[in-house]
Amino acid sequence: xxxxxxxxxxxxxxxxxxxxxxxxxxxxxxxxxxxxxxxxxxxxxxxxxxxxxxxxxxxxxxxxxxxxxxxxxxxxxxxxxxxxxxxxxxxxxxxxxxxxxxxxxxxxxxxxxxxxxxxxxxxxxxxxxxxxxxxxxxxxxxxxxxxxxxxxxxxxxxxxxxxxxxxxxxxxxxxxxxxxxxxxxxxxxxxxxxxxxxxxxxxxxxxxxxxxxxxxxxxxxxxxxxxxxxxxxxxxxxxxxxxxxxxxxxxxxxxxxxxxxxxxxxxxxxxxxxxxxxxxxxxxxxxxxxxxxxxxx
Amino acid sequence: xxxxxxxxxxxxxxxxxxxxxxxxxxxxxxxxxxxxxxxxxxxxxxxxxxxxxxxxxxxxxxxxxxxxxxxxxxxxxxxxxxxxxxxxxxxxxxxxxxxxxxxxxxxxxxxxxxxxxxxxxxxxxxxxxxxxxxxxxxxxxxxxxxxxxxxxxxxxxxxxxxxxxxxxxxxxxx
Ligand code: HEM
Numbered sequence: 001x002x003x004x005x006x007x008x009x010x011x012x013x014x015x016x017x018x019x020x021x022x023x024x025x026x027x028x029x030x031x032x033x034x035x036x037x038x039x040x041x042x043x044x045x046x047x048x049x050x051x052x053x054x055x056x057x058x059x060x061x062x063x064x065x066x067x068x069x070x071x072x073x074x075x076x077x078x079x080x081x082x083x084x085x086x087x088x089x090x091x092x093x094x095x096x097x098x099x100x101x102x103x104x105x106x107x108x109x110x111x112x113x114x115x116x117x118x119x120x121x122x123x124x125x126x127x128x129x130x131x132x133x134x135x136x137x138x139x140x141x142x143x144x145x146x147x148x149x150x151x152x153x154x155x156x157x158x159x160x161x162x163x164x165x166x167x168x169x170x171x172x173x174x175x176x177x178x179x180x181x182x183x184x185x186x187x188x189x190x191x192x193x194x195x196x197x198x199x200x201x202x203x204x205x206x207x208x209x210x211x212x213x214x215x216x217x218x219x220x221x222x223x224x225x226x227x228x229x230x231x232x233x234x235x236x237x238x239x240x241x242x243x244x245x246x247x248x249x250x251x252x253x254x255x256x257x258x259x260x261x262x263x264x265x266x267x268x269x270x271x272x273x274x275x276x277x278x279x280x281x282x283x284x285x286x287x288x289x290x291x292x293x294x295x296x297x
Numbered sequence: 298x299x300x301x302x303x304x305x306x307x308x309x310x311x312x313x314x315x316x317x318x319x320x321x322x323x324x325x326x327x328x329x330x331x332x333x334x335x336x337x338x339x340x341x342x343x344x345x346x347x348x349x350x351x352x353x354x355x356x357x358x359x360x361x362x363x364x365x366x367x368x369x370x371x372x373x374x375x376x377x378x379x380x381x382x383x384x385x386x387x388x389x390x391x392x393x394x395x396x397x398x399x400x401x402x403x404x405x406x407x408x409x410x411x412x413x414x415x416x417x418x419x420x421x422x423x424x425x426x427x428x429x430x431x432x433x434x435x436x437x438x439x440x441x442x443x444x445x446x447x448x449x450x451x452x453x454x455x456x457x458x459x460x461x462x463x464x465x466x467x468x469x470x471x
Contacts, residue, residue, distance in 0.1 A: 036429075036430060036431030036434055036435075037434060038434050038437060038438070066429070066430035066431050066434070067430055068429050068430060068431060069431075097430075139465075141462055142433075142462045142463070142465040143462070143463060143465055143466060144463060145459060145462070145463060186459075187455045187456065187458050187459035187462055188455070188456050188459040189455075189456075190451070190452050190455045190456075229451070229455065230451065231451050232438075232441055232451075
């Protein structure tokens, strides 16, 4: 009676008509197991494509599948900053709620500032991020309330504007981040807590390359998320993400956000956030509104 | 149906501290099922069978509108579970009368609303059911629905779920 784990991905209903995605059964009345996760427990795609809280990756696995299946998700994000526009799009595969493989393409449009920096108006920094995350132990929602889900991840980042980021002082156009995240939904208080430790050389998460004149060493950075669940569908939260400061010509700050995420249904999560990305490419106070949509199956 | 109503009426009328006559505490040595229920294999009665310790104080009992509220939640939740397209197939062969009685007792006990729990422990009552993680999540959603229909505040719903969530390893067996 129970179908094997590939049912989610291979089932035509999962990829065909989306009307059927909204229902727990197909037209033929067969139980679909492609909706096993609780709402919002797949997190919100981060700017680097991993599932998490938008800025920080969590010890969640993308997609709606449990340990009995393979889930997928995709996201688009747009952050309208004071002087720039950040966009990313990506997809992730969640295998057996254990292993996550993700990809994201980031575009950072310098708009008018591009001309002022001598790069040309609308000059856009682009980066590919390929990630893998393995949940080692624990569960975000269940089991011992004092044991969080713990995951380790790696992100290979390749900046597509190598000569420019080198001209800015970056030592390399590509780099590898490694991180560990611990995440728990403390049900008794409706509070989700995440902490992430990351080793990275990235300048502005890699959009301005890796390493610089000030430092070309790996730095240990901290990322934290705190979210309060208001209902099954609605969560509000905030995040903090510290970053290295390697470039003499363009210092950078920690990032902050405050977000509201809403599970429109099992397959769609909409997020609106206020982001403060500090100084970017010599221009201070890059604050703005972020919109993100995530589809998950 | 009459038995059901009679049983629930008795439970609701039950004083906070259970007495010998209460239907949810069969005397030692009795078969561990009350009239109207299918027989079950003997097991050891213990409050530990409920799988968690009750909340302290009366806040949670109030948030769930006392035994009457808990009763409505269990009634609705049972109906949703047995009728559910996803997990109904796990429930349908099982004694609904007993399920409602013992689940009511467990919820009432954990919420500190004045009951004792006379059912089996979570591991032995679920070991042969083949429950998967997706079934567990589905059950949580149905419970959330039943609690919401009773207008239990979401924060209190989650607080209650914090008692049930650690029981997962006993319930999800594959
Ligand atoms: C933490 C979560 C759960 C709790 C607290 C819980 C609680 C209970 C209780 C108190 C009983 C009665 C025990 C007795 O008869 O002595 C029971 C039985 C049962 N439960 Fe659960 N349950 C949970 C999860 C599940 C799940 C996920 C399923 C299936 C989707 C399920 C299906 C059943 C069935 C079919 C029975 C009847 C077993 C029988 O008659 O032998 N339960 N449960």
